[in-house]
Amino acid sequence: MKVLVPVKRVIDYNVRPRVKADGSGVDLANVKMSMNPFDEIAVEEAIRLKEKGVASEIVAVSIGPAKAQETLRTALAMGADRAIHVQTPEDVGSEVEPLAVAKILKAIADEEQPGIVLMGKQAIDDDSNQTGQMLAALWGRPQGTFASKVEVAGDSVQVTREVDGGLETVSLKLPAVVTTDLRLNEPRYASLPNIMKAKSKPLAAKTPADYGVDTAPRLKVTRVVEPPVRQAGIKVGSVDELVAKLKALGVA
Amino acid sequence: MKTLVLVEHDNVHLKDATLATVTAAAKLGEVHLLVAGKGCRAVADAAAKIAGVGKVYLADDAAYEHQMAENVAPLVVGLMDSHDAFLAPATTTGKNVAPRVAALLDVMQVSDIVSVEGERTFTRPIYAGNAIATVESTDAKLVITVRGTTFDKAASEGGSASIEDVSGPGDSGLSSFVSLAAEESERPELTSAKVIVSGGRALKDAATFEQLIVPLADKLGAAVGASRAAVDAGYVPNDYQVGQTGKIVAPQVYIAIGISGAIQHLAGMKDSKVIVAINKDEDAPIFQVADIGLVGDLFQIVPELTSKL
Ligand SMILES: Cc1cc2nc3c(=O)[nH]c(=O)nc-3n(C[C@H](O)[C@H](O)[C@H](O)COP(=O)(O)OP(=O)(O)OC[C@H]3O[C@@H](n4cnc5c(N)ncnc54)[C@H](O)[C@@H]3O)c2cc1C
Ligand SMILES: Nc1ncnc2c1ncn2[C@@H]1O[C@H](COP(=O)(O)O)[C@@H](O)[C@H]1O
Numbered sequence: 001m002k003v004l005v006p007v008k009r010v011i012d013y014n015v016r017p018r019v020k021a022d023g024s025g026v027d028l029a030n031v032k033m034s035m036n037p038f039d040e041i042a043v044e045e046a047i048r049l050k051e052k053g054v055a056s057e058i059v060a061v062s063i064g065p066a067k068a069q070e071t072l073r074t075a076l077a078m079g080a081d082r083a084i085h086v087q088t089p090e091d092v093g094s095e096v097e098p099l100a101v102a103k104i105l106k107a108i109a110d111e112e113q114p115g116i117v118l119m120g121k122q123a124i125d126d127d128s129n130q131t132g133q134m135l136a137a138l139w140g141r142p143q144g145t146f147a148s149k150v151e152v153a154g155d156s157v158q159v160t161r162e163v164d165g166g167l168e169t170v171s172l173k174l175p176a177v178v179t180t181d182l183r184l185n186e187p188r189y190a191s192l193p194n195i196m197k198a199k200s201k202p203l204a205a206k207t208p209a210d211y212g213v214d215t216a217p218r219l220k221v222t223r224v225v226e227p228p229v230r231q232a233g234i235k236v237g238s239v240d241e242l243v244a245k246l247k248a249l250g251v252a
Numbered sequence: 253m254k255t256l257v258l259v260e261h262d263n264v265h266l267k268d269a270t271l272a273t274v275t276a277a278a279k280l281g282e283v284h285l286l287v288a289g290k291g292c293r294a295v296a297d298a299a300a301k302i303a304g305v306g307k308v309y310l311a312d313d314a315a316y317e318h319q320m321a322e323n324v325a326p327l328v329v330g331l332m333d334s335h336d337a338f339l340a341p342a343t344t345t346g347k348n349v350a351p352r353v354a355a356l357l358d359v360m361q362v363s364d365i366v367s368v369e370g371e372r373t374f375t376r377p378i379y380a381g382n383a384i385a386t387v388e389s390t391d392a393k394l395v396i397t398v399r400g401t402t403f404d405k406a407a408s409e410g411g412s413a414s415i416e417d418v419s420g421p422g423d424s425g426l427s428s429f430v431s432l433a434a435e436e437s438e439r440p441e442l443t444s445a446k447v448i449v450s451g452g453r454a455l456k457d458a459a460t461f462e463q464l465i466v467p468l469a470d471k472l473g474a475a476v477g478a479s480r481a482a483v484d485a486g487y488v489p490n491d492y493q494v495g496q497t498g499k500i501v502a503p504q505v506y507i508a509i510g511i512s513g514a515i516q517h518l519a520g521m522k523d524s525k526v527i528v529a530i531n532k533d534e535d536a537p538i539f540q541v542a543d544i545g546l547v548g549d550l551f552q553i554v555p556e557l558t559s560k561l
Contacts, residue, residue, distance in 0.1 A: 011379065013516070016382065016515060017379040017380075017382040017383060019382075019383045025383075026378070026382075026383050038497075097360050098351070098360070099358075099359070099360045099361075102355060122497060124379070124380065124496070124497075125378065125379055126378055127363065127364065127377065127378055127379070127380070127496070128361070129363060130347075130351030130363060131351075132351075133348065133349075133350075133351035133352045133355070134351050134352070134354065134355035134361075136321075136322075136352065137325060137351070137352040137353075137355035137356050141426065142322050142424075142427040143321060143322070143348070143352070143427075144427075145321075145344075146344060146348075148490065158430065161344075162344070162490045163345070163432075163491070164343050164344045164345070164491055165262075165434045165491060166432060166433050166434035166435055166489060166490075166491055167432070167433040167434075167489075167490065168318075168431070168432045168433075169429075169430040169431045169432075169433075170320070170427055170429055170430055171427065171429075172426065172427045173425070173426050181490075181497075182480060182484070182497060183483070183484060183490060217360075218359070218389065218390055218391050219360050219362065219387045219388065219389055219390070220387065220388040220389075220390060221386070221387050222373070222386045222387070222388055223385070224378075224383050224384070224385045225383070225384050225386075226382075226383065226384075227377070227382070227383070227384050227522075230522060230527075230540075232539060232540050232541065232545075233527075233542055233543035233544055233545065234543070234544060235534075235539070235544075235545040235546065235547060236544060236546050237546075238546075239546070239553055239556045239557050239560060240560070242528070242544065242546050243560045243561060245528075245544050246472075246505070246528075246561070249505055249526060251446070251447050251472055251504065251505050252472060252561045
């Protein structure tokens with residue numbers, strides 16, 4: 001069974017994003033970028049499926065400007081077998097929205113016929129949390145979102161999902177889309193020899209037009225601003241003072 | 253504009269998250285609700301009483317018992333012929349179903365809105381809430397998820413909407429429910445609690461978390477939350493996690509104990525009215541957003557605090 005893993009290049013999770021003064025977006029110039037953390041978890045899970053003999057080949061996909069190739073090389077260094085880069089323009093405002101990403105992934109799924117598409121639940125830049133669900137809809141397949149456990153058995157997969165009320169387990173007919181939550185696994189670091197090896201793994205270069213997908217945005221972002229800043233308050237010196245404050249707030 | 257709101261429920265009770273979504277929908281136009289479930293007429297009755305609701309659709313079928321997205325999305329799509337906007341609370345159920353609806357309608361979803369600025373214009377947080385984007389949809393129909401903490405709750409009494417039975421395509425045969433491991437708790441729900449006591453990595457282990465955080469929460473009638481580090485380390489279950497990728501909360505008082513204040517944690521609680529932080533590191537980032545801070549060792553402070561309340 002083939003596993004498809006869509007990975008997105010995003011601002012590193014340790015960086016505090018800064019809004020541009022002209023309100024056009026977040027400043028990404030000279031900012032450290034990394035693979036979306038949830039996508040690292042997806043790559044790791046795909047590798048584990050391969051190590052268990054469930055998966056035969058792992059194909060990583062990224063849709064984005066030239067530098068998205070770095071993210072694909074990271075996936076290859078972790079253990080993906082080959083990569084597909086769907087290149088989009090560099091300029092601001094040409095970020096591809098989840099719906100268009102899902103359409104491109106659907107076209108790739110039709111070509112590659114994966115048994116599972118393993119992807120992140122959420123990209124930490126747009127915080128959309130929708131691409132996986134959209135792909136599942138367009139592809140006419142089931143979805144196991146927010147996964148903390150994935151077990152393939154025959155022609156189905158059992159997914160344990162992190163839901164508001166606890167943990168829900170569902171069974172999905174393969175092929176299926178699974179989106180990862182934080183506790184699915186701890187991603188490995190790529191070793192130096194594997195980073196070297198990744199340089200010679202195959203990476204196909206494509207464009208959205210190759211898949212017949214129009215990436216014109218449906219949402220116009222008219223303004224991006226900083227949220228209201230919270231002022232640091234006071235420090236109290238003792239538990240008694242804290243108790244007095246809590247009493248004054250009417251909660252104690 | 254005619255809007256359709258997905259009701260959040262467990263087949264018995266209507267959940268509060270629905271009420272904030274109704275308020276957001278009412279800013280767009282007429283509000284209709286959809287209750288999809290099994291044996292859930294009581295939920296539809298409760299939905300009909302919400303102030304400002306024009307009509308309640310009830311889809312009562314075994315296929316909708318666990319609100320599997322594969323089954324619910326086509327049901328919603330059928331109803332969207334006669335509606336202009338679909339809104340769901342940004343809960344795990346809403347986040348699971350709404351994008352599937354959006355894709356089937358060929359619409360780009362507007363996720364996690366925090367305000368309605370116009371008929372097609374909304375604001376939403378991006379980058380873990382470090383930026384707020386104003387977005388305008390150019391799609392024919394709107395699909396939206398609503399962040400519950402920023403909209404007032406619609407009154408749960410006062411309405412008298414009619415209930416109309418509807419049916420959809422039923423079971424897609426693609427997926428089935430296996431089990432739900434839910435923790436029964438007497439404590440208030442995190443997302444609607446007035447006071448939250450949250451613990452972080454510093455709590456050491458599950459037993460210590462239980463010994464220190466729970467009695468304090470009990471004294472305050474508070475819900476219990478946690479940082480990701482505390483959940484990952486197994487101190488508490490996953491549904492306690494507050495943050496960018498966990499639950500978004502905005503209680504009157506949020507007490508962060510042994511939590512450093514990483515941006516991903518702040519994203520989930522910085523709209524709380526009053527933030528109290530207890531941390532032994534006076535430079536911990538949590539103090540930059542805390543209204544009341546106490547620097548010191550939680551292992552001394554928390555028992556003393558609990559006993560003095
Ligand atoms: C993709 C992604 C998503 C994430 N999503 C979330 C999320 O939704 N929610 C979330 O919370 N995190 C999230 N995180 C993790 C986040 O980055 C932090 O790692 C996490 O919040 C840290 O938890 P903590 O503050 O409990 O632990 P630490 O950062 O280890 O902080 C522990 C604190 O306890 C203090 N302390 C230690 N001992 C004592 C003592 N005896 N008395 C008093 N204070 C003491 C220390 O000074 C320190 O400030 C996410 C990370 C990633 C990469
Ligand atoms: N441009 C992209 N290229 C590859 N994968 C993507 C892209 N955008 C989103 N994804 C995948 O979809 C997931 C959810 O993203 P989002 O819906 O934007 O929050 C991510 O974790 C990725 O796995």
